[in-house]
Amino acid sequence: MSGGIFVEEYVVIKAKQSGVQVIGLTRGHDTKFNHLEKLDKNEVMLAQFTEYTSAIKVRGPAVIYTKLGTIDTEE
Template sequence: MNEKKILNDFVVIKAIEDSVNVIGLTRGTDTKFHHSEKLDSGEVMIAQFTEHTSAIKIRGHAKVYTPFGEIESDSKKNSFEK
C-alpha cells in the first residue's frame, strides 16, 4: 500500500480587522498565487502547508498561531502611518 506522508504544518489565522487577505503561494521555480481568501474581523482560517503550498502571505491586521509561537501582522492602515 502506497501511503502519502501527512504534513502537519498548520497555521491558524485570526483577523483583527475587516478585509484581511490570506494568499497561498506555490512551490517550484516560479512562485505564483494559487489561492486567496478575504477574512473579516473575528473570522478564523486554518491553513496547511502542502506539496503545492510553500508560503502564505497575510495582508492586514491578524494574529497567526503556529507550532513555533504566535505573531501579529500590522494593519494596512498603520503601515502608511510609519
C-alpha cells in the same frame, strides 16, 4: 511526495478587522499566486502547507498561531 521531504504544517490566522487577505503561494521553479481568501473581523482560518503550497502571505491586521509561537502583524 516522492523524491523529497514533505511535512504538512498548519497555521491558524485570526483577522483583527474585516478585509484581511490570506494568500497561498505555490512551490516550484516559479513562485505563483495560488489562492486568495478575505477574512472578516474575528474570522479564523486554518491554513496548511502542502506539496503545492510553500508560503502563506497575510495582508492586514491579524494574529497568526503556529507551532513555533504567535505572530501579531501589527507588532
